[in-house]
Amino acid sequence: MPTCKEFLNGLGDYLDHAADPSTRELVERHIRECPNCHVVHDTTKNTIRVYRGEQAQEIAPQVASGLLDAVQRRAAMRRKPCDQ
Amino acid sequence: MSPVDAVDELTLVEQAREGDGGSFETLIRRYQNRIFRLAKRITQNDEDAEDVLQESFLKAYDHLDSFQGNSKFYTWLVRITVNEALMKLRKRRTGKEVSLDEGLDTGEEVVTREIAVWDGDPEQTYSQEELRGILDRTIDTLKPAFRTVFMLRDVEDLSTEETAEVLGLSIPAVKSRLLRARLQLREKLTRQFKRKGEDVFAYL
Numbered sequence: 001m002p003t004c005k006e007f008l009n010g011l012g013d014y015l016d017h018a019a020d021p022s023t024r025e026l027v028e029r030h031i032r033e034c035p036n037c038h039v040v041h042d043t044t045k046n047t048i049r050v051y052r053g054e055q056a057q058e059i060a061p062q063v064a065s066g067l068l069d070a071v072q073r074r075a076a077m078r079r080k081p082c083d084q
Numbered sequence: 085m086s087p088v089d090a091v092d093e094l095t096l097v098e099q100a101r102e103g104d105g106g107s108f109e110t111l112i113r114r115y116q117n118r119i120f121r122l123a124k125r126i127t128q129n130d131e132d133a134e135d136v137l138q139e140s141f142l143k144a145y146d147h148l149d150s151f152q153g154n155s156k157f158y159t160w161l162v163r164i165t166v167n168e169a170l171m172k173l174r175k176r177r178t179g180k181e182v183s184l185d186e187g188l189d190t191g192e193e194v195v196t197r198e199i200a201v202w203d204g205d206p207e208q209t210y211s212q213e214e215l216r217g218i219l220d221r222t223i224d225t226l227k228p229a230f231r232t233v234f235m236l237r238d239v240e241d242l243s244t245e246e247t248a249e250v251l252g253l254s255i256p257a258v259k260s261r262l263l264r265a266r267l268q269l270r271e272k273l274t275r276q277f278k279r280k281g282e283d284v285f286a287y288l
């Protein structure tokens with residue numbers, strides 16, 4: 001049976017669907033046989049899922065308008081380069 | 085999706101390049117929240133994140149002509165943002181060591197102490213607000229090198245190669261940092277989300 005350490009070494013590529021066939025086989029076999037690593041795999045996948053799925057918060061209105069102003073000023077400068 | 089959202093990125097970039105300010109503003113509105121979150125998670129400071137947000141979009145605007153259509157505009161914008169954010173971080177932390185290599189290659193073992201299943205999906209258990217607070221606080225505890233790699237790979241969806249290039253790291257270094265980041269976050273989130281009073285041994 002593959003060791004927990006071997007499982008951990010392969011886990012990154014496995015989660016990224018980038019593992020070669022023998023690593024994939026090793027990880028999948030270990031997950032079936034070792035309850036701890038089964039949980040580690042599962043909760044790591046969950047961790048990635050919640051971060052990836054989180055919607056970014058709306059930025060504050062004054063931050064948004066500050067950003068638009070800055071870009072518009074830059075655009076105006078570009079239209080009238082002689083005024084600088 | 086509103087008709088405005090449906091306009092594809094490349095068309096907007098083309099129009100902005102030709103001087104259509106409205107198109108660039110559409111790009112800003114589309115991405116400003118994500119870009120701010122990324123900047124905030126790297127710098128861990130509101131004021132710095134606001135600066136980074138502004139500087140990144142201005143830089144993108146100034147260099148639209150040099151944007152090659154072979155990557156996505158958003159990926160390009162993320163790269164600009166990461167560079168700006170890391171510069172801020174280094175500036176603020178002068179005196180302290182903030183290299184992206186900080187405390188990394190010490191051969192320390194990755195930790196998987198917290199072995200417990202989660203009590204359902206946190207997306208269902210918590211409000212969006214609560215969950216966001218937990219995710220923010222948790223990722224804030226990671227060192228810059230870890231939280232940056234995690235954000236780029238797992239949240240902003242850059243490839244391993246793109247991440248390596250932006251951060252000036254080798255591909256194995258990106259992979260090892262990403263795994264450690266994921267496991268550290270897993271460890272901390274599990275402490276938060278685990279089914280109370282049970283651990284994996286209950287299932288044996």
Ligand SMILES: [Zn+2]
Nearest residue numbers: 003004034037
């Ligand atoms: Zn194991």
